Structure formats: structure tokens, C-alpha cells
Amino acid sequence: MKKVITFLLSLVMGCSYAQNTDSLAIRKIYNEALGNGKSYEWLRYLTKQIGPRLSGSAGAQKAVDWTKQVMEQQGFDRVFLQEVMVPHWVRGAKEEAFIRVEKQKINVPIAALGGSVATSPKGVEAGVIEVKSFPELRALGPDKVKGKIVFFNRPMDPTKINTFEAYGGAVDQRANGATEAAKLGAVGAIVRSMTNVHDDNPHTGGMRYGTGVALIPTAAISTNGADLLSKSLTENPGLTFYFKQNCESLPDAKSYNVVGELRGSEKPDEIIVVGGHLDSWDLAEGAHDDGSGCVQSIEVLRIMKALGIKPKRTIRAVMFMNEENGLRGGVKYADLAKQNNEKHIAAVESDEGGFTPRGFGIVGTPEQRAKVNPWKPLLVPYGLTDIGAGSGGADIGPLATLGTVLFGFKPDSQRYFDYHHTPVDRFETVSQRELELGAASMAALVYLLDQYGL
Amino acid sequence: MKKVITFLLSLVMGCSYAQNTDSLAIRKIYNEALGNGKSYEWLRYLTKQIGPRLSGSAGAQKAVDWTKQVMEQQGFDRVFLQEVMVPHWVRGAKEEAFIRVEKQKINVPIAALGGSVATSPKGVEAGVIEVKSFPELRALGPDKVKGKIVFFNRPMDPTKINTFEAYGGAVDQRANGATEAAKLGAVGAIVRSMTNVHDDNPHTGGMRYGTGVALIPTAAISTNGADLLSKSLTENPGLTFYFKQNCESLPDAKSYNVVGELRGSEKPDEIIVVGGHLDSWDLAEGAHDDGSGCVQSIEVLRIMKALGIKPKRTIRAVMFMNEENGLRGGVKYADLAKQNNEKHIAAVESDEGGFTPRGFGIVGTPEQRAKVNPWKPLLVPYGLTDIGAGSGGADIGPLATLGTVLFGFKPDSQRYFDYHHTPVDRFETVSQRELELGAASMAALVYLLDQYGL
Numbered sequence: 001m002k003k004v005i006t007f008l009l010s011l012v013m014g015c016s017y018a019q020n021t022d023s024l025a026i027r028k029i030y031n032e033a034l035g036n037g038k039s040y041e042w043l044r045y046l047t048k049q050i051g052p053r054l055s056g057s058a059g060a061q062k063a064v065d066w067t068k069q070v071m072e073q074q075g076f077d078r079v080f081l082q083e084v085m086v087p088h089w090v091r092g093a094k095e096e097a098f099i100r101v102e103k104q105k106i107n108v109p110i111a112a113l114g115g116s117v118a119t120s121p122k123g124v125e126a127g128v129i130e131v132k133s134f135p136e137l138r139a140l141g142p143d144k145v146k147g148k149i150v151f152f153n154r155p156m157d158p159t160k161i162n163t164f165e166a167y168g169g170a171v172d173q174r175a176n177g178a179t180e181a182a183k184l185g186a187v188g189a190i191v192r193s194m195t196n197v198h199d200d201n202p203h204t205g206g207m208r209y210g211t212g213v214a215l216i217p218t219a220a221i222s223t224n225g226a227d228l229l230s231k232s233l234t235e236n237p238g239l240t241f242y243f244k245q246n247c248e249s250l251p252d253a254k255s256y257n258v259v260g261e262l263r264g265s266e267k268p269d270e271i272i273v274v275g276g277h278l279d280s281w282d283l284a285e286g287a288h289d290d291g292s293g294c295v296q297s298i299e300v301l302r303i304m305k306a307l308g309i310k311p312k313r314t315i316r317a318v319m320f321m322n323e324e325n326g327l328r329g330g331v332k333y334a335d336l337a338k339q340n341n342e343k344h345i346a347a348v349e350s351d352e353g354g355f356t357p358r359g360f361g362i363v364g365t366p367e368q369r370a371k372v373n374p375w376k377p378l379l380v381p382y383g384l385t386d387i388g389a390g391s392g393g394a395d396i397g398p399l400a401t402l403g404t405v406l407f408g409f410k411p412d413s414q415r416y417f418d419y420h421h422t423p424v425d426r427f428e429t430v431s432q433r434e435l436e437l438g439a440a441s442m443a444a445l446v447y448l449l450d451q452y453g454l
Numbered sequence: 455m456k457k458v459i460t461f462l463l464s465l466v467m468g469c470s471y472a473q474n475t476d477s478l479a480i481r482k483i484y485n486e487a488l489g490n491g492k493s494y495e496w497l498r499y500l501t502k503q504i505g506p507r508l509s510g511s512a513g514a515q516k517a518v519d520w521t522k523q524v525m526e527q528q529g530f531d532r533v534f535l536q537e538v539m540v541p542h543w544v545r546g547a548k549e550e551a552f553i554r555v556e557k558q559k560i561n562v563p564i565a566a567l568g569g570s571v572a573t574s575p576k577g578v579e580a581g582v583i584e585v586k587s588f589p590e591l592r593a594l595g596p597d598k599v600k601g602k603i604v605f606f607n608r609p610m611d612p613t614k615i616n617t618f619e620a621y622g623g624a625v626d627q628r629a630n631g632a633t634e635a636a637k638l639g640a641v642g643a644i645v646r647s648m649t650n651v652h653d654d655n656p657h658t659g660g661m662r663y664g665t666g667v668a669l670i671p672t673a674a675i676s677t678n679g680a681d682l683l684s685k686s687l688t689e690n691p692g693l694t695f696y697f698k699q700n701c702e703s704l705p706d707a708k709s710y711n712v713v714g715e716l717r718g719s720e721k722p723d724e725i726i727v728v729g730g731h732l733d734s735w736d737l738a739e740g741a742h743d744d745g746s747g748c749v750q751s752i753e754v755l756r757i758m759k760a761l762g763i764k765p766k767r768t769i770r771a772v773m774f775m776n777e778e779n780g781l782r783g784g785v786k787y788a789d790l791a792k793q794n795n796e797k798h799i800a801a802v803e804s805d806e807g808g809f810t811p812r813g814f815g816i817v818g819t820p821e822q823r824a825k826v827n828p829w830k831p832l833l834v835p836y837g838l839t840d841i842g843a844g845s846g847g848a849d850i851g852p853l854a855t856l857g858t859v860l861f862g863f864k865p866d867s868q869r870y871f872d873y874h875h876t877p878v879d880r881f882e883t884v885s886q887r888e889l890e891l892g893a894a895s896m897a898a899l900v901y902l903l904d905q906y907g908l
Binding site: 163358412418 | 484485488489612613615617650651810812835836837839840866868869872885886887888891
């Protein structure tokens with residue numbers, strides 16, 4: 001009996017010893033991030049010195065060179081590039097747009113959606129059909145839509161607590177609106193910006209043309225512009241809308257994912273990825289989307305090195321290229337992992353902004369998710385209360401087919417779409433503490449993943 | 455046996471019915487706040503049209519008149535004022551300060567602390583003793599301190615996750631620094647601003663003189679200014695510091711708490727308070743501190759009315775006067791409650807900014823706190839995961855002696871001290887969604903307090 005008690009006691013003590021060690025390690029991670037953090041100054045450089053970095057642009061190449069250099073300077077065990085061909089879309093001269101009511105022209109702010117074709121050099125002008133959904137559009141039929149500009153004006157639902165859910169409920173208009181409009185013979189598609197705020201910033205973003213339909217030009221209009229257009233249509237259903245945009249798709253360009261690595265001391269063949277995407281929209285500094293995720297990922301490795309944590313497994317910080325308009329970097333990363341027979345046990349992505357951490361969404365089997373449960377009490381003191389089934393991240397998504405468990409870093413979502421894909425997504429909107437807490441939260445999760453696997 | 459089962463079943467069903475009713479009511483509260491909220495536009499008026507409103511100022515009086523009018527327009531059952539005499543401190547002309555190293559003068563940004571005396575009209579100039587704590591100061595003794603300016607330079611600890619904890623660990627310097635310095639014969643006290651950011655804004659705030667010591671002038675210096683002064687002292691220990699301030703304490707002024715009320719339909723004598731403080735520092739628009747708490751409190755009552763919720767108990771929105779430099783409004787409110795034999799079962803205060811809600815701190819007995827446990831699952835879907843023993847709020851504090859259970863609204867704390875007590879605490883730093891979510895969270899708690907009591 002005594003032996004049994006001693007054995008049980010040693011189990012309990014061993015368990016609490018491990019918990020205590022982990023608790024102290026995580027406390028040190030947060031202290032390092034908040035006391036000696038580098039992510040904020042890195043973000044300043046990436047946004048203010050490099051700035052916009054859409055795939056294929058000179059800015060994107062500068063960002064590749066610079067993040068490689070930063071990771072080399074940190075003395076990571078290995079820093080390397082993964083070549084990837086990316087779409088190369090350019091906006092050209094700034095767009096013009098106005099509502100014409102009789103002899104009056106009222107200018108409104110628009111921005112071509114990424115991937116859209118240009119209008120003719122003279123622009124396009126036509127009557128406007130306002131709809132809130134694709135079924136509503138289809139019900140109108142080709143007779144009413146042909147030769148018109150379709151105006152998609154369904155707002156993000158402000159009553160959704162998580163703004164990403166509201167975004168998910170509206171973004172079909174941006175992604176597929178032009179295609180649905182073209183099917184019925186429309187000559188253009190104007191889409192209400194994906195944001196809850198009422199302002200004058202058109203929010204750009206990706207769109208795709210379906211096969212077998214005419215390629216019609218499509219643009220985002222600011223929410224204030226959308227409200228004005230809607231009101232004007234009520235008063236003057238016969239008004240016309242004019243817009244002119246000068247964008248084009250050039251041949252694919254050569255670019256890179258940038259990878260930094262700390263080699264595992266015990267199980268170097270098991271890889272844990274932590275990443276963000278390096279490209280941004282051409283209009284934005286890309287501070288929250290996704291400069292934050294990039295500098296936080298590098299910071300995770302820096303923190304581990306600074307604290308003398310020698311990971312058992314191999315930890316990689318990955319700056320993925322081309323999340324915004326192609327996902328080629330994420331696909332290439334997973335392709336290479338498969339080709340090289342690499343075993344990726346987990347991947348963590350930060351692509352929801354540099355805001356206060358709330359938790360992690362997990363994509364994995366119920367058994368894999370259950371593995372995380374004992375870690376939760378270690379993370380709650382840092383505000384990480386929302387950990388469970390959820391979404392991972394676009395760039396790490398392709399790794400799922402390799403059996404990798406995906407973790408999407410979930411910061412507070414309230415302000416993200418105030419800035420998203422506009423010039424307002426700039427360094428000044430990022431709180432140093434919020435950014436650093438995010439980096440620390442990711443480092444704490446990576447530390448636990450490294451200690452215990454999945 | 456069958457009867458027992460039926461009885462138990464009816465209990466369970468009754469219970470889940472109530473939970474379901476509450477869940478729907480709370481969902482409607484959030485929908486109203488996020489879809490038709492008024493708090494943001496009210497805050498715009500309070501900060502942009504009225505602006506700074508330190509106790510005794512014309513701004514404070516305007517804020518009293520305007521919030522009374524807003525609540526009257528909302529058709530609350532009763533709106534009334536509670537007269538209270540408040541301290542009337544004025545800053546006078548803007549402060550001047552510089553570091554003098556040999557013939558060089560380097561200007562630094564300072565702001566007199568609220569309650570401080572002026573310097574002589576010519577200002578004060580003296581050598582500087584830098585300390586991090588009162589024990590360190592006392593160890594120096596009068597010989598080293600006499601005739602000097604004491605420079606309190608202990609920063610807020612950036613590794614504290616909750617910034618209010620870091621504030622609590624540094625604010626003794628601001629509150630009592632002048633007194634401790636004067637005890638040893640110092641001629642002035644300069645205090646590092648209470649913030650984690652490195653910037654050029656001196657953060658003012660309240661201070662008190664101890665009895666029986668000389669009243670020496672005291673000011674906050676910006677964190678950048680503090681770092682510069684510290685560095686300069688290392689290089690030139692013999693440097694002098696000059697400052698001039700022109701503040702004075704005028705006779706107490708007449709002012710008011712502003713109270714709006716929805717009368718209870720079943721237990722009108724049981725009162726639930728929801729409030730914030732109406733005064734702000736003279737340098738600030740007081741957007742987060744505490745315009746947010748005021749407009750959120752009015753919004754709680756507006757939401758209930760808009761949804762047709764007829765409270766069982768009496769619900770009061772209270773705009774307390776003079777939290778910043780006297781707490782006279784909070785004290786007066788509790789005095790009148792006692793005098794009028796009013797039964798205040800609960801009080802909720804919002805005075806930690808208009809940021810994303812995280813929970814509520816509770817001041818009450820363990821039994822009272824346990825009463826709240828069944829409500830937690832109703833609030834978690836809205837991100838309110840941090841509900842438990844904590845602090846209430848300065849203004850509602852005096853109600854504790856009447857047995858009132860206090861609830862301090864806890865929004866995310868990361869950005870609060872970036873703005874606190876400076877001109878940066880302006881409307882533009884408030885996110886509409888974050889503000890509205892706060893109002894909804896307070897309304898949800900008030901709804902549950904009203905339904906179930908404590």
C-alpha cells in the first residue's frame with residue numbers, strides 16, 4: 001500500500017512539477033516579449049520603410065530581403081527562401097467614380113478589386129441595379145440587369161460579436177459579385193466595402209472571375225459612398241454611375257516565402273511552423289494585415305533564443321507570400337513539405353491583426369484538440385480563454401492534408417475591419433502592448449507544442 | 455416516484471426555460487446596442503462639443519446640463535440632480551520646464567499635478583535627485599535632498615498583463631511624492647508619467663499633500679522627458695532642472711451628480727445603479743476617462759426602454775461628479791442614499807475605458823459572488839470570461855458601507871494608459887464597436903441583477 005501511495009504521490013508531484021516549470025517558462029516568455037520585445041520596431045520598419053508589398057511588387061521583394069536579413073541577424077540556425085511564382089496585378093492610375101443625377105456629378109471613393117480588369121480608357125457609365133444578395137439578383141433576370149452596373153450593398157451584420165463572422169457573411173459579394181453580375185449581362189459590379197464603420201475609405205480585396213463569363217470591371221465603394229448611392233437610387237432610380245479604373249494583370253512574377261529555423265535538439269524531424277503573410281494590398285502599409293503576424297512569428301523564435309530555450313523539435317517562422325490574391329506561398333510551402341517528406345506536427349498562423357490575444361482556433365481531430373486541454377490553465381492568466389475548434393489560417397491551410405494540426409491565433413476582432421485593406425491599416429493603429437502580447441501568446445503555444453507534441 | 459420525477463423534470467425544464475428566456479433577452483440587448491446604439495454619438499458630443507470638464511469648470515457645468523437633457527429626452531421616469539460642493543483647481547497658464555546643463559537649456563514637457571501649488575512666478579530651479587521609491591528617498595536623508603528637486607522615476611512595470619496593476623504599482627509616486635520629498639526639505643517634485651508608452655505627453659493626475667509638511671510644487675514629466683532627464687543626470691549629475699507652473703486651488707464650487715431613473719414595477723425600493731464619472735482632467739476630452747462610462751450608463755437604460763424591458767427593480771444611471779480630484783460626488787451619492795434609507799442592492803461602474811469587454815470585478819461576500827455563477831454561461835458568448843472577485847469603482851466605492859454589491863466593468867486594459875489624463879484621451883481613440891459592446895455588457899448584467907436580485 002505504501003508503495004502505491006508513494007507511486008501515486010510521485011505521479012502527482014511530477015505532474016505539478018511539470019505544470020510549475022511550464023508556468024514559469026511561460027511567465028518568462030511574456031516578460032521577454034513585454035520587457036525586451038522587438039516586434040514593434042520591426043513592424044515600424046516593415047510598414048514605414050518598406051510599406052505596401054503586393055505580390056510581384058518591388059515592395060514585396062524588399063520585404064523578402066529584409067525579413068531574411070532580420071532573421072539572419074538573429075542568428076537562427078537556418079534562414080532560407082522558397083521560390084514561388086505569384087500573380088502580378090497592378091492598380092495603375094487612381095480610380096475615378098461619380099453618381100450622375102441629371103446634370104449633377106457627385107464623386108464617390110472607389111478602389112478596383114484585386115484581380116479585376118480595367119474599364120475601357122473612357123470608363124463605363126450605366127444605370128444601377130442595387131441588390132443585397134445573389135438570389136435577389138438572379139430573381140431580377142437578364143432583362144433588368146443587362147447593360148447595367150450591379151451594386152451589391154449587403155452590409156456586414158453589426159450584431160455579430162466576432163467581426164470575422166460578419167465578414168464571412170458578406171464577402172461573397174466581393175469575391176463573386178462580378179461573375180454573378182456578368183452572367184446576367186451587367187457591364188460592371190460595385191461592391192459595398194467590407195467594414196462596420198461608416199467612412200470614406202474603399203476597402204479593396206481579392207475577387208475571382210468564373211469561367212465562361214465576360215470579365216467585367218469591379219470595384220469596392222466606401223460605406224459612405226454606398227449609403228449615398230443607395231439613397232440617391234431611392235430618390236432617382238434613373239441615375240447613372242460612372243467609373244474608370246486602370247488595373248491590369250501582368251505575367252506571373254518570381255517571389256519567395258521566407259523561412260527561419262531553430263533546429264530541434266531531440267526530434268529535429270518534427271516541425272512546428274509559426275507564420276504570417278508577408279504580402280499586403282497595394283493601398284495599405286499592411287500593419288495589421290499582416291505585418292503583425294510576420295514580426296510576431298520572428299519574435300517567437302527570438303524569444304526562445306533569448307531565453308535559452310532549446311526546442312526539442314524544429315521550429316520555423318514562415319513569412320508566406322501571396323495570401324491576398326492567390327495563396328501561392330501557402331500552397332508552395334505545403335507542396336515542398338510533402339515533396340521533402342517533412343513531418344509538420346503543428347502550424348500556428350497570426351493573420352487576424354496585432355490586437356489583444358483572446359485564444360486560438362484549432363483544426364484537428366477531437367483527440368488532437370483534447371491534447372491541448374491540460375494547457376489551458378497555463379494560458380488563462382494571459383487572457384487566452386477562447387481555445388477550441390475553430391479555423392487555422394489561409395496560408396497554413398494546405399498543410400492540413402499532411403495531417404498537420406492547425407492553430408489560428410485569435411486576437412480581439414473588433415477593430416480589424418475598420419482598417420482592413422485600406423490606407424488606414426498603418427503602423428499607428430497598432431498598440432505596442434497588444435502586438436507584444438500576441439507574440440508572447442504564440443510563443444507560449446509553440447513552447448507547449450514543442451514540449452509535449454500532439 | 456413518478457411525482458418526484460415529474461417534479462424534478464419541471465424544475466429542470468423551468469430552469470432551462472428561464473435560461474433560454476434570459477439568453478434571448480441578452481441577445482436582443484446586444485443587437486440593440488450594436489444595431490441602434492446611441493452611446494457613440496453621445497460620446498462625440500460630450501468630448502467634441504463640451505470637451506474638458508474638470509470639477510468646478512464651465513465644461514463640467516455644461517456636461518451636467520447636457521446629460522440631464524439627454525436623459526430627459528429619452529423619457530426616463532425621473533431625471534434629477536444631486537448638489538455637491540467640489541474642489542476647484544485651475545491650471546492657469548501652460549507650464550514651462552527645462553534641463554539646464556552648463557549653458558544649454560533643453561525643454562521638456564511637464565504638466566502640473568492636480569491639486570499642486572504653483573511655483574513662485576519666476577519658477578523654481580534646483581539640482582535633481584533621482585529615485586525609484588520612497589525607501590530609496592528616505593535612505594538619502596535630508597542632507598542630500600534639502601533644496602533639491604526630487605525626480606521620481608519608477609516606471610509602470612510593462613510585464614504586468616493588466617495595466618491597472620502596473621499603474622497601482624507606480625501611482626504612489628504621483629499621489630504622495632511631493633509630500634515625501636517635502637519631508638526631507640525638497641523644493642519640488644517631478645514624477646514620471648503613469649504610462650507604458652514612450653511619448654511626449656505628460657500625464658497629469660491627482661495628488662494630495664500630507665498634513666504638516668511644506669506644500670511644494672509637483673508636476674508630471676513625459677516618459678521621453680523622464681528618460682532624457684535620467685540620462686542627462688548620469689552624464690551630468692550637477693545639472694539643474696527648472697520649472698514654472700501657475701495653478702491654484704480656488705474655493706469649492708457648486709456642482710452636481712446627474713441621475714436618471716427607470717422605476718421598478720415590482721420592487722421599486724430596490725435600486726440598481728449603473729454609472730460613470732462626468733468630470734475629466736482639464737487637459738483631456740475625457741473620452742475613455744470617463745465619457746465612455748457615462749454614455750454607456752445612459753445607454754443601459756435606453757436599451758431597456760427600447761426593448762420594452764420593464765425592470766422589476768429601480769434602475770439608475772448616475773453621472774458622478776469629481777472622481778478625478780476629490781470623489782465628492784461618489785461620497786455624496788452614498789450619503790444621500792443612507793439619509794433617504796434607500797436600498798441599493800447593486801452598483802455597476804464603468805471607469806476603465808471604452809474598450810472591448812472582458813468581464814466584471816465583484817466586491818461582495820462569497821455568497822453574493824456565488825449568486826452570479828449561474829449567469830456566467832449567458833455572458834461567455836459575448837467575451838465576458840473574467841467575472842469574479844475584483845474591484846468595483848471609485849465612485850460606487852462609498853456604497854459598500856451600505857451593503858451594496860459592487861461590480862467594476864472590466865474592459866481590455868492594454869491601451870488605457872496610452873491616453874490616460876492627456877490630450878490624447880480623445881474621441882478618435884474610441885472604437886464604436888468596443889464602446890457599444892461595453893454598454894451591452896453592462897446592460898446584460900443589469901438585466902440579470904434586476905431579474906434575480908442578489
